[in-house]
Amino acid sequence: MDVPPTAAARAAALRCEIAAHDYAYYVLAAPTVPDAEYDRLFRELQALEAEYPALQTPDSPTRRVGGAPRSDLPAVRHAVPMLSIRTETDAGPGGATAFDLRVRRELKLAADDPPVEYNAELKFDGIAMSLRYEAGVLARAATRGDGEVGEDVTPNVRTIRAIPLRLLGAAPAVLEVRGEVFMRRDEFERLNERQRAEGGKVFVNPRNATAGFVRQLDPRVTAMRPLSFFAYGVGEVAGWVLPGSQSELLDALAAWGLPVSAERAVVRGADGLLAFHARVAGRRDALPFDIDGVVYKVDSIALQERLGFVTREPRWACAHKFPAQEELTTVEGIEVQVGRTGKLTPVARLAPVFVGGVTVSNATLHNEDFVRSLDLRIGDRVTVRRAGDVIPQIVAVQSHARSADVTPFAMPLHCPACGSRVLRDEAEKDHRCTGGLFCPAQRKQALLHFAGRRAMDIEGLGDKLVDALVEQSLVHTPADLFKLGLGTLANLPRMAGKSAANLLAALDKARSTTLARFIYALGIRHVGESTARDLARHFASLDALLAADEAELQAVPDVGPVVAQSVARFCAEPHNREVIAQLRAAGVSWTEGEALRPTAAAGPAAGRTFVLTGTLPTLTRERAAEMIVAAGGKVSAAVSKKTDYVVAGTEAGGKLDRAQALGVAVIDEAALRRLLETATSPDN
Ligand code: IVH
Numbered sequence: 001m002d003v004p005p006t007a008a009a010r011a012a013a014l015r016c017e018i019a020a021h022d023y024a025y026y027v028l029a030a031p032t033v034p035d036a037e038y039d040r041l042f043r044e045l046q047a048l049e050a051e052y053p054a055l056q057t058p059d060s061p062t063r064r065v066g067g068a069p070r071s072d073l074p075a076v077r078h079a080v081p082m083l084s085i086r087t088e089t090d091a092g093p094g095g096a097t098a099f100d101l102r103v104r105r106e107l108k109l110a111a112d113d114p115p116v117e118y119n120a121e122l123k124f125d126g127i128a129m130s131l132r133y134e135a136g137v138l139a140r141a142a143t144r145g146d147g148e149v150g151e152d153v154t155p156n157v158r159t160i161r162a163i164p165l166r167l168l169g170a171a172p173a174v175l176e177v178r179g180e181v182f183m184r185r186d187e188f189e190r191l192n193e194r195q196r197a198e199g200g201k202v203f204v205n206p207r208n209a210t211a212g213f214v215r216q217l218d219p220r221v222t223a224m225r226p227l228s229f230f231a232y233g234v235g236e237v238a239g240w241v242l243p244g245s246q247s248e249l250l251d252a253l254a255a256w257g258l259p260v261s262a263e264r265a266v267v268r269g270a271d272g273l274l275a276f277h278a279r280v281a282g283r284r285d286a287l288p289f290d291i292d293g294v295v296y297k298v299d300s301i302a303l304q305e306r307l308g309f310v311t312r313e314p315r316w317a318c319a320h321k322f323p324a325q326e327e328l329t330t331v332e333g334i335e336v337q338v339g340r341t342g343k344l345t346p347v348a349r350l351a352p353v354f355v356g357g358v359t360v361s362n363a364t365l366h367n368e369d370f371v372r373s374l375d376l377r378i379g380d381r382v383t384v385r386r387a388g389d390v391i392p393q394i395v396a397v398q399s400h401a402r403s404a405d406v407t408p409f410a411m412p413l414h415c416p417a418c419g420s421r422v423l424r425d426e427a428e429k430d431h432r433c434t435g436g437l438f439c440p441a442q443r444k445q446a447l448l449h450f451a452g453r454r455a456m457d458i459e460g461l462g463d464k465l466v467d468a469l470v471e472q473s474l475v476h477t478p479a480d481l482f483k484l485g486l487g488t489l490a491n492l493p494r495m496a497g498k499s500a501a502n503l504l505a506a507l508d509k510a511r512s513t514t515l516a517r518f519i520y521a522l523g524i525r526h527v528g529e530s531t532a533r534d535l536a537r538h539f540a541s542l543d544a545l546l547a548a549d550e551a552e553l554q555a556v557p558d559v560g561p562v563v564a565q566s567v568a569r570f571c572a573e574p575h576n577r578e579v580i581a582q583l584r585a586a587g588v589s590w591t592e593g594e595a596l597r598p599t600a601a602a603g604p605a606a607g608r609t610f611v612l613t614g615t616l617p618t619l620t621r622e623r624a625a626e627m628i629v630a631a632g633g634k635v636s637a638a639v640s641k642k643t644d645y646v647v648a649g650t651e652a653g654g655k656l657d658r659a660q661a662l663g664v665a666v667i668d669e670a671a672l673r674r675l676l677e678t679a680t681s682p683d684n
Helices: 005-027 036-050 094-106 154-158 186-196 204-216 221-225 246-256 269-286 299-309 368-374 440-451 462-469 486-490 497-511 515-521 529-539 541-548 549-552 560-573 574-585 598-602 623-628 653-660 669-680
Strands: 075-077 117-124 126-133 136-145 149-151 174-182 228-238 265-268 291-298 319-323 326-338 345-357 357-362 381-385 391-396 424-425 430-431 609-613 647-650 665-667
Touching: 005 036, 036 326, 094 204, 094 269, 094 291, 094 319, 117 228, 117 246, 117 269, 117 319, 126 204, 126 228, 136 154, 136 609, 149 204, 154 204, 154 221, 174 204, 186 204, 228 246, 265 269, 269 291, 269 440, 269 529, 269 653, 291 299, 345 368, 345 381, 345 430, 368 391, 391 430, 440 486, 462 653, 486 497, 515 529, 515 541, 529 541, 541 560, 560 574, 609 623, 609 653, 647 653, 647 669, 665 669
Parallel strands: 609 647, 647 665
Antiparallel strands: 075 149, 117 265, 117 291, 126 136, 126 174, 136 149, 174 228, 291 319, 326 345, 326 381, 345 357, 381 391, 424 430
16 A cells, blocks of 8 residues: 555654653653653554554564663563553443453353453552562562563662562562552652752652652662552462462462552453442542552453463453543643732643543642743643642643743732732742732632631632622721621622622621631631631630730740741731721620630540541531540641541541551541540530
8 A cells, every 4th residue: 555645754753753752751761741642642653554554664663562771770681571451442431341342252252151250450650560589589670671671670679668578478489570669649749849849850740750769770869769569460480379360369469468459359240340440530539649540350360371462462451541640731821819928829821631530721830939940931831740639730841842932931020919019038939919908819818718617617708709899899808798788798799689698697607706716717827727726725815815925926836936926926917906806896706715624635635636537427527626626636637647536427538548558547426526525524
């Protein structure tokens, strides 16, 4: 068949582009495009070569699997090649059905034969690794390389604590364990935070960071990095008879002390595969590490042997992928938002892109330094990453493919909302509007914060309403909210008489609050919910707080000089005192001294940190938090090793997983009540 010149030119261009990406990825360890984009280019080239075989050149990137081994690491020939697996093209339910159908056809099963059993696993998004144990001792670790020859990375891999240096119990003469080295997402975020603070290299994603550390030349550097490992198969084995199934093989590896993910299941037929796929897809964000899909393997080793291989892929396994967590898009503009404390945040407006299962059209750029470190310009093509419950981030700029008409970004000298001067806070690397509550943007955010669920909890006072109230100059300070009348409210756009009355009722309800909520609602810089509670507990009355100087404030547990100064300054400001007086005059009240129950400091909850997650059967989270605090405990938003209890309700997500991973005690509402009873009963 004649090859049309356009096809030949396109194939040549693709080969060239893919080779450049390969070089950047494998040699420089600095990828230029997201995997999804690379895969598209690769598939386009494969399709062209399939249609016009004359286009297949020996140097085509489609001729090799995986990457070229790096020349400066010793090469290792794998005793048993490290294969790849076929990816089902249909990312929807069709993928599982197609695989099951193919397996049944190859096995010559009739329609009424029983369903095939599969071992369904996670597809870990890390670096494939072969660990060779000789007489139970880790003798060598090698990357996959091109599947035949990999790189010897033994010294680096020895530093990974998840990988046993010696297997437990009686071990075979030779056991090559195949699996994936990866980095947990929280470790990755921490690593990048550190790198950013130290001006070091910032990594695009956990996999690139892992690849870098596994393949770099100084094991001391790898040793400092928090890498993990999951085993999913074996290579060469001598002196051991393999069990009858993949699931038992994984059990055996686990029994030798190798980490094997618990997120696996033996399922039956296409329905079983689909159910597993759906379950894992629903939990993807809650997992502490990245996965890019699931892997299905025929469970019976005997059937696997019957099925065999096509070229370099087993017929008995396939990958069923999830939506990519990184995609390319264009920065159409950079807008600057003004926050409650006047901080200016540049936000990238993106051409909408489907990434990590959602459509993303904005990404925060944090501050000017962040934009600089990326060298981001308006009009640039960028890689957007959305993984886990982390907000979407721009992680790389395609500066090599930049067009001439991109525009650099600079922070404005005047506030985009009020025109006041903008000052750079050197210590915090932030730009701030100096307009204070004169600035409508700051005022709006302050009001939203004041009305928030964790603050005064004014139901129905949302974004749109606050916009209207500020724009029509009806509300300048939080105190003005309580002066609003039915007539004024009902005249606002989209406000029917009923919703105006509802808002008044909500305001009325919000009048009776707690001192801690009130302090938090004021929006003092550096005073979050937990500090507000500490202050309320310590001073027990607002007047005592207002009268405190910095030294007295620092006597509060967990209050340092920065917080003390911020609180003292806020309280000294006549304008703030006036607003507080007006709020009290408007009937905002709480029971003073409530927080200073003598039992609170000594109760069983004292010194204990709780994290609330999911929906509790009878308590709202706010109420549960108040009860914990009243009993002397602390409530924190994130689970860490310091957490004492995670109180979990229904639909608890990532926090529950993390608690289990860290071995933190998980209790339900009933257990919480029992625990707090002794702490609060003497008062009640
Ligand atoms: S099995 C013969 N199982 O996906 C089958 N691979 O092309 C060999 N991967 O880079 C692979 N999770 O490192 C298998 N549970 C899993 C996996 C998995 C991730 C990676 C593997 C390789 C690619 C397969």
